[in-house]
Amino acid sequence: WLRPSSPGPCRKDRQVGQGLRNRAFLVMSNRPNPIIPGFNPDPSIVRVGSDYYLVNSTFEYLPGLPIYHSKDLDTWQLIGHVATRPGQLRGAGVKPPGGAWAPTIRFHQGLFYVVVTDFFGRGNLLFTSENAAGPWSDGIQLDIGGIDPDLAWDEKGDCYLSVSGLTLGSEGGFEGHNGISQVKINHHTGELLESPRHLWRGSGLMFAEGPHLYRIGEYWYLLTAEGGTDRGHAVAIGRSKSPEGPWENNPANPITTAAGTNRRVQNTGHADLFEDAEGNWHMVMLGVRPRGMIGAYSPLGRETFLTDVTWQDGWPVVASFDTNESTPAPKFIDDFGNENFDLEWMGVRQLPQEVATIANRTMHIKGNQRSLNDYEPAAVLKRQRILLGTASSKVKVQGIGGMVLRYNETTHYELEINDGKLSASANLSTIRQVVSAENFSSAALDIEGFATLFITFRQDAKPYTPEILTCDFVDLGFVDALGQHHTVASFDGRHMSSEVLSSFTGRAIGFYSITGETQVRSYRELPQ
Numbered sequence: 001w002l003r004p005s006s007p008g009p010c011r012k013d014r015q016v017g018q019g020l021r022n023r024a025f026l027v028m029s030n031r032p033n034p035i036i037p038g039f040n041p042d043p044s045i046v047r048v049g050s051d052y053y054l055v056n057s058t059f060e061y062l063p064g065l066p067i068y069h070s071k072d073l074d075t076w077q078l079i080g081h082v083a084t085r086p087g088q089l090r091g092a093g094v095k096p097p098g099g100a101w102a103p104t105i106r107f108h109q110g111l112f113y114v115v116v117t118d119f120f121g122r123g124n125l126l127f128t129s130e131n132a133a134g135p136w137s138d139g140i141q142l143d144i145g146g147i148d149p150d151l152a153w154d155e156k157g158d159c160y161l162s163v164s165g166l167t168l169g170s171e172g173g174f175e176g177h178n179g180i181s182q183v184k185i186n187h188h189t190g191e192l193l194e195s196p197r198h199l200w201r202g203s204g205l206m207f208a209e210g211p212h213l214y215r216i217g218e219y220w221y222l223l224t225a226e227g228g229t230d231r232g233h234a235v236a237i238g239r240s241k242s243p244e245g246p247w248e249n250n251p252a253n254p255i256t257t258a259a260g261t262n263r264r265v266q267n268t269g270h271a272d273l274f275e276d277a278e279g280n281w282h283m284v285m286l287g288v289r290p291r292g293m294i295g296a297y298s299p300l301g302r303e304t305f306l307t308d309v310t311w312q313d314g315w316p317v318v319a320s321f322d323t324n325e326s327t328p329a330p331k332f333i334d335d336f337g338n339e340n341f342d343l344e345w346m347g348v349r350q351l352p353q354e355v356a357t358i359a360n361r362t363m364h365i366k367g368n369q370r371s372l373n374d375y376e377p378a379a380v381l382k383r384q385r386i387l388l389g390t391a392s393s394k395v396k397v398q399g400i401g402g403m404v405l406r407y408n409e410t411t412h413y414e415l416e417i418n419d420g421k422l423s424a425s426a427n428l429s430t431i432r433q434v435v436s437a438e439n440f441s442s443a444a445l446d447i448e449g450f451a452t453l454f455i456t457f458r459q460d461a462k463p464y465t466p467e468i469l470t471c472d473f474v475d476l477g478f479v480d481a482l483g484q485h486h487t488v489a490s491f492d493g494r495h496m497s498s499e500v501l502s503s504f505t506g507r508a509i510g511f512y513s514i515t516g517e518t519q520v521r522s523y524r525e526l527p528q
Helices: 018-028
Strands: 044-048 051-055 064-070 077-083 099-108 111-119 123-129 140-142 147-153 159-168 174-185 197-200 209-216 219-226 234-240 266-275 281-288 303-312 315-318 332-334 356-359 362-366 379-383 389-406 411-418 421-428 431-436 451-458 473-479 485-492 508-527
Touching (some): 044 266, 051 099, 064 099, 077 123, 099 209, 123 147, 159 209, 174 209, 197 219, 209 266, 219 266, 234 315, 362 379, 379 389, 389 473, 411 451, 411 473, 421 473, 421 485, 431 485
Parallel strands (some): 044 099, 099 147
Antiparallel strands (some): 044 051, 051 064, 099 111, 123 140, 159 174, 209 219, 219 234, 266 281, 281 303, 303 315, 332 508, 356 362, 362 508, 389 411, 389 451, 389 508, 411 421, 421 431
């Protein structure tokens, strides 16, 4: 488990000066970053041979805890999820911002392990699988509080569970934060083998969380996220001769942060350190891509980035990195030719197949009388992965339903068809704006009664106007029978950003049904 074949940080050839750090930055400029776009926060990674597996938080969305696979660290494929069955995570009834928080993935003696907090749900859980793609176990509940659990094994086979000591009151209010705690567990049964011990409060920044414990060479290293998960986010590290401490604080802490910089990637933190198959070291972490003149708004939320790591005097040195705008933005096309849902599709606190089916090259969503403001709407969505471009689909509504851009229960833009009439609406907390499509009629439908709806993300504000400050504009409209595009409404995208909403997730695009049935064909999400 993540232990190098040679004592990496003690080798002379791993000691670097500023020149090599600059060279590392130049290398990173050619790497596609983010490596996983769209909201994919709190990344954790493990290497098994020449294969790399990565898991992210999913909060209220199901299936939960996506597993991505790569051979080269540049191209990643979604191969499965940990939580694919009702009951693995609590799901229904879990209030925001609950759900799957900050997983860790590890591999030990032929088994994959994912340990995670089901916040406001089942608590801290331990899942196992022989195959990273699944199926995964039902999950063992761990009798310890806190969040962001981590697993590590020593040479004797003892298993250490480390957590961040976040304390919330019965009503969810913040009560305190107690740094990092640790306990030995039986990794087969989840039984705690001792009383938890206080481990470390971090380097001094607030909220020491996201712990990861490693044995590298002669030292144990404890990596933490600090400074909160917004603009002050940072990564710190300590080391010890024992997995139980005491911990020597790295004098260079924090070892990486974007705070106070003009980098195009901000909020960098919640990292995981690993060695590749060639003996090089890297770090995955979350970050956001703020847009607009002053970089104030991040429409896609927290995404996954990767950078290089070298070693100096027994400490990791993290290379600076930025986005790679030359990397093609991802596109996604689903013609629903398979009766199984593409792995990209998600439900809100319920699985897509609990509210929808796929048959005859069409997705059918049955209304459940719940609106998009409800905790469990009849909705099927996917992460928005493009910054600029268009999502479009053919949609037929028998009842009330349509196409939606969702951030959370209170904030969503939608194109809704009700009794044959189309409207675009912006729902921003207690504010609701509705614009009717006066030129929409049956003439805009194809022979089978499907309308072509679109949501476009653009950034074409004129210089030195208030509009230049926002991240993007969101156009909602339809395409008529002659192929002409009609924009029903344009809304400011800054209202759908992580900074405005203090959200842990990001934008999701999809479809919903309140009453009757919404049918969907040929979904396309294409970059500009």
